[in-house]
Amino acid sequence: MTEFLTDMMLRMNVGGTVENWNVPDFGNEYATKYPHEKEQIRYLNSAKSSLKSLQIVEKFIDKDMDEPDPEHIFKRWRECSDTLFKFLSSPRQIGDIFTGKTKEPYVGDKGRGALSFSNMPKQSLALDKGRVHVAVGFVDLDFLLRARILQNKNSIEQPNKFIGYEGSVYAVAKTNVIKEMMMKKAPIRSIIEVWFSTVWTMETLKHFENAIKNVLQYGNAPNGSPPNPTKNVLHPRVRSLISHWVKSVGSPKSRQEAHRLWTKTFNSEDSVFAVVANLIEQRDRVQAARYILTGEFPLMDDQHQNNLIASIAMFKCNDGIFPHSTSEFIFEMMPMDVILKNCKREDTTFLNAIYKFLEDAIAKVCNWLSPPVGKTEKIEIYLHFQSVTNDNSALLASIHKLDPWTMSWSNICDYFYAPDFHKLLQACSGKDTVHVMTSMNWILEIYGAHIMDYGSKYRREIISNAQKMISSTGALLDPSGYFRYTKVITHPYNIGDLGATMLVKEKWRDYFLKGQKLNVGEVSFEPFAHTHKIHALLNIYFTYNKDIKVCTEWL
Structure with missing residues (x-):
């Protein structure tokens, strides 16, 4: 009915101020590949109608x-x-x-906030060799995906250090696990699945289990004071979550349950469907819609059903931690200015272009963590559950002593009045x-x-x-x-x-x-x-x- 009314208003367009967008029929396109998914097809048709109705807003500009x-x-x-x-x-x-x-x-949420991954693209930053980078509110390791280690007059002959502070228990736990998978050279696909996907292969579960056991070997961070910034230590609440994951690997949820939990956090009016509608190729619209509806990355259609489980990290948490409690999609954090320039539409699908970027970037970080023979770029990563605020003077002094060469702050400036934020940075x-x-x-x-x-x-x-x-x-x-x-x-x-x-x-x-x-x-x-x-x-x-x-x- 919404689409019918929109079409009628467009036909009655007085003054010619509204131009028909010709929104692709991505619901029916999806049906050509997934004809038995009637509910998902109806959902996509509703999304198309919502997008078409936006044209009417143009009349009121x-x-x-x-x-x-x-x-x-x-x-x-x-x-x-x-x-x-x-x-x-x-x-x-x-x-x-x-x-x-x-x-x-x-x-404000006492560490229970849980983004599954970053929700915006990060800048490309050069890290002078041997220097310290402090990442506040890091969420994940996406900052390193585009980073470069440079040899110049400011370089020091020692490993770079990436020291992260996060107010989210989940982000610290999951990112430490991903770091361990990188250090032990787990398959890149498995790293990508743990980082981004609702659904894992059984091989990924095996590498995840090995990594969480390794992380639990870290020392204990103090509960009431800043941790040693260059030691692998776990806050008690981070250790509790990872220990919960160890207990959960034997009883994962199903692929179908993962899809259901994923779609609970958005509806057919979500702006993400504009990504689908603006893609030129039908194949890309179908694949993007499939990702949005399932949260699978990469898509798992080529896998046997018995080889697939729901993500432990996304759907098996404790202590009131709920990852993916709001709408979130991998598209939001991807640096499209890099990805689209390096691929050709005729040769590479949109989702494969994203996968290729992640594959190459993660391989680079893996080599920094465990350098091959002859490579001089090396990085050490330390991640801590700590809130960097003006009230935490001991932590600010600890960071100051690191003499950081660069510091990244995500979008934390949005949560401070400007004078208070500058006071924090200067400390x-x-x-x-x-x-x-x-x-x-x-x-x-x-x-x-x-x-x-x-x-x-x-x-x-x-x-x-x-x-x-x-x-x-x-x-x-x-x-x-x-x-x-x-x-x-x-x-x-x-x-x-x-x-x-x-x-x-x-x-x-x-x-x-x-x-x-x-x-x-x-x-x-x-x-x-x-x-x-x-x-x-x-x-x-x-x-x-x-x-x-x-x-x-x-x-």
């Missing part, structure tokens, strides 16, 4: 709202506080900062530390980062400029054309917001860095990709040492 819409305000600002309404009702200009934004603590910094981070939520702090913040007479031009940017980005980063870059199938606000954020980025940058004595490397947008959960990611890096020039070409 030129309309100004007479009264504030509380639902729109909440979606736009993610709060409906008195402070926000006071800000919105006061005289304001494009670029004004909402300084009263409510900030949620990033460790951790060594003399020459370069800090790297990404903001996902900066658009919630500035007026003008959303297309509907602008008067109706300006919106079409902003959207037009954004569409031109998307087209040029696609030609550069996706030369063989895996995706469409004209008539993009997405909520019209997503296109408009791309243009809007370009107009206010510098204003937010000035606010975030205000009053700080530092050298800024760059504050820049992550290149557009259909797979991003948020299309206005800001990559930021700088140092508090005014004598250092941050070399942007290395990042």
Whole structure:
């Protein structure tokens, strides 16, 4: 019915402001390969109808709202506080900062938060040989997938050290297991399955079991004080989870149960289906839909049913830890600007392009952990369950003593007011530390980062400029054309917001860095990709040492 009404409104289109997107019929395409999966086919048909209905939003881009819409305000600002309404009702200009934004603590769940994997692409960073990198809020090892170890004047003849601190018990436990699998040269496919997939082969279960037993040989971390940063030690809660996995390997859930638990966290209106719709090839749409519906990566259709089990790491946890408790997909963390440039649509499917990137990148990290004869790049990885906050002065002093060459902060800047965040970074910094981070939520702090913040007479031009940017980005980063870059199938606000954020980025940058004595490397947008959960990611890096020039070409 939704699709029928949408088609009728498009046919009655007055003024010609809405152009038919021609959304592919990916539900019926899926049915050609999986004809017996009636429920999944209905689900995909519903997703297609939801995407088609978004075209109608285009009709309202030129309309100004007479009264504030509380639902729109909440979606736009993610709060409906008195402070926000006071800000919105006061005289304001494009670029004004909402300084009263409510900030949620990033460790508010007492360590039970559990992302299965990162939800955004990381920057490519050069690690000077022999130096220390500290990763705060690391989630997994995706930061190392694009990293390079360089020999230069700053190098030291010793192994690099990657020291991670995380407020999630699950992230520390699972990533230590993956590290052990890498060190023992488990098959790359098994590492990928443990890291990303809802379903494992029996071979992967064997390598997982070996790895968790190895991790349990680590020493004990103190419960009430910072751990030794360069020792393999486990917090009691991390040890408890891994011990639970040891007990669970003999009673895994089924493949079908994995699929059911996976799909509980999203519905047919989830924005991830726009990834499917914007793919050019039918084969890629079917495979992407299959991944979304099952969480299998790689897809397991070529495996015998008796050889498959549900992921122990994803579906067998204790102490109230629930991985995949919200919608999450592998697409969101993939650096599409790297993947799509290195593959040709005619030769390689979309999912295989992702797999090839992971295969090569993980093999590189495996060789860093256990270098082949003749290789000089070597890295040691230490991962700790610790919350890096201004209240944890002993931990901050411990990090400072490491004299980190680089520090990555994921999107932790989103959970702090700017002055408090800079205070935290300065307490951790060594003399020459370069800090790297990404903001996902900066658009919630500035007026003008959303297309509907602008008067109706300006919106079409902003959207037009954004569409031109998307087209040029696609030609550069996706030369063989895996995706469409004209008539993009997405909520019209997503296109408009791309243009809007370009107009206010510098204003937010000035606010975030205000009053700080530092050298800024760059504050820049992550290149557009259909797979991003948020299309206005800001990559930021700088140092508090005014004598250092941050070399942007290395990042």
